[in-house]
Amino acid sequence: MFFKMRKYIPLLGLLLIMSSCSEYQKVLKNEDVKAKLELAQKYYDEGDFRRSNRLFEQVAPKYIGKPQGERIMFFFANTYFERGDFNMAGYQFERFVKSYPKSEKVPQASFLGAKSYYKLSPLYSLDQTDTDKALVKLQTFINMYPDSEYYDEANKMAKELTTKKEKKAFEIAKQFNKLGHFDYSFLTPSMAAFDNFISDFPGSIYREEALYLKFESATQYALNSFARWKPERLKNAKTAYNVLKKQYPDTKFAEDANKLLSKIDEELQHPTFNEERETR
Template identity: 70%
Template sequence: MFQRLSRIVPLLFLAGALHSCSEYQKVLKNEDVKAKYDLAQKYYEEGDMKRANRLFEQIAPKYIGKPQGERVMFFFADTYFQRGDYNMAGYQFERFVKSYPKSEKVAEASFYGAKSYFELSPRYSLDQTDTDKALVKLQGFINTYPDSEYFAEANEMAKQLTTKKEHKAYEIAKQYHKLGEFDFTFLNPAISAFDNFVTDYPGYIYREDAMYYRFESATQFALNSFDRLQPERIKEAKADYADLKKQFPETKYEEKANKLLGRLAAEQQNFTQEKETK
């Protein structure tokens, strides 16, 4: 008995699958828009987003201006999102928002459109165009729908993207700093990059690191300068040290920073003594 059942069950499953496939192919090829709509909704509810997407794609133009058009367009966009096709999902959710600005689904569509771009954002070391686009979309959603159930998630995603951009900006500045160890001409761009970073990303996780390395770059820049430029650049480097200590009195870089400050003071004293002997 058990052996008979073990043979019958797979056959029944196969028969059901074949029927479903046959039904899908039949509806896909005919011109009955209502049949396509019903089957697309059935597949959507069952989680078969690939087949649902194909059917919604066929009927979406047919429902423009009709009562069901709003529902079709939202489901159509969501099938792309559920399948992980975030480029198309973002595009279709944007179309939905523009087409149905008074829809009850407009906040949800705005959120998932922004989330689509969030999913497209690459790792910090790569080009951040999609990250910038996602931040614009998320900030627009946050500003427009502060009472939305998706508000907290949107804020968290925006925070993650900002941290990613911060990391990239910090690493670019740090790269200039490293190059400056071998080529003096990179130290000034390093200082500028760290200045821009501190201005653009106040209060973020790499701020202390950026302020220390700005001071280190400024110190090396001053110590490697021509005599006529050195006094002013030493003064600027010491101001960077003061900024670091003001914001981070117990900085983790205190020992290294104090050694650099000592080198600046010694160089400043030597310069003063040389000037007096002339």
């Protein structure tokens, strides 16, 4: 008997799916707003965010200004988030916060809106517009809701995005430094990029390396300068070395840094400058 019944189980499942689809299509096409809302809530509770989203989209405008509107608009925004449509989720959560600023759901909506932009943040090597927007949203949430249950997660995401921004800025500066080995005109933007990085990210994990590479760029810039500019630039490079050693007395770049320093001291003590070596 069991084996006879078992062959009908797939058929029963198919009939249930067809019945569900039929119900969805029927409610979707009719004008009964209450029926749409009930089915939207049913699908939402079941985790079917695709169909609940479509139904909430239809009923949400009908409940603007009504008591149910707040709940519907929050659920509507969250269906986008659960589906992974983070552009729309961020937009809809922002709308919710603006429409219902006194709602008890505002902290959660603010967090989920910020998290939506966090999800849109690309690899560090790409344009970081979405990362900047996410950081602003996360920092606003952190400042406004320090007692929120989402506070720690928001801090963690903000730290991750800040590290990504650091990586982006650091890699740009490093690229100028590398190019400067072949074309001395890149050494000026290299030093400027490292200065900006050190100023913008004082607690960065890349700070020690940035200080060393700034010194390296400054040294190469000085050594390849016209004679009349070389003494001042050598002294500037030596200052960069002193900054590195002061902040990192046991720097892991000590061996390479000391070799460069020896070249600087040698030039300063025996200034045989070649005016035909040009820097830009």
